[in-house]
Amino acid sequence: MRRLDVGLVAYGNPEGITRAVHSLRATMQTDYRILVVVNPHPDENKDASTMAAVAQQLPQGRVEMKRMDTNVGYAGGVNEILRWAETDYIAYSDHDASFNTPGWDERMCRLLDSKHEIGMLFPNGGAAMIPCGEYVEVLWGVGCAWVLTRLAYADVGPFDTQLGHHEEVDYQTRVRLAGYLVASIPEISVSHEAFSSSNPASLERINRGVRAWVDKWAAYFGGKDVNYHSKNVIRHTDWNVHALHMEKFFLMKLGPINMNPETISVDGAEYDLIRVPRPKGYYRDRII
Secondary structure, eight states: OOEEEEEEEEOSOHHHHHHHHHHHHHHOOSEEEEEEEEOOOSSHHHHHHHHHHHHHHGGGSSEEEEEOSSOOHHHHHHHHHHHHOOSSEEEEEOTTEEEOSTTHHHHHHHHHHHOTTEEEEEESOOSSOEEOSSSEEOSOOOTTEEEEEHHHHHHHOSOOTTSSSOHHHHHHHHHHHTTOEEEEETTSOEEEOOTTTTOGGGHHHHHHHHHHHHHHHHHHHHOTTOOTTOTTOOOTTTSHHHHHHHHHHHHHHHOOTTSSOEEEEETTEEEEEOOOOOOTTSOTTOOO
16 A cells, blocks of 8 residues: 655644644545644643644554654744655645545545656645646645655755745745646645634734745846845746746637737847736836
8 A cells, every 4th residue: 555644734723733633534545644743832721732632643543743842833844744754755734724535645646656747736726727637737736735746855855944934835936946847636625724824913924924935036037136125026927937837828828829929120130029918017117
């Protein structure tokens, strides 16, 4: 029987971690192992309740726990899971996510067995979906649940712990830069409470994380002086590996929109004026 390690990062949500583990037990068909990383919570009652909730799962088997000495955050917890896991494919679930599709694990692993071009696979669909038969290629999937191949992990490395949010979106960019596809099986359903991201107290952290994420890649693709606040910042759909995905997506949706573009001459050189879909509002009066 196929073996699969699936990790969860627990932090002050005992009810969520209990539901998440129960959903995995109810839906997984592989010879699975659930790896729970517990980040200490500053609220002693929440911390003790979370530890107790995980401890209750241990006698039933298939669940192992590691408590971190300090709070290493979401990305640090994921990195601990990636180091800890031993299987060819490494699955992840948020502590407030629940799988609804029986056998999701075997189906996702079976697809990865035959589609070696995929480095990271998601349930629930994703952004800018391109149908590819058994799966859809996506610009990115929602980070509440995914399966990563060990080959992709070896090429990409750990999650970036410096961002504070958008870490899984950042990771998908790196997976694509390493030469893999990011894909999804929309028929596999996962429910997500978004306990952490929907908390109003988290909005400042989220906003800082988004800025850090844009700063990182705008500087990478546009030069070190280009950042989130630059007048001519390049947005995520311009980053080269994303732009290539979006080209396929828009050709599928709109057809060949640049078959006969207007040609102009500037300083003796000829250029085609082409139409390029871009996020509304960001590109008025610009040429890119």
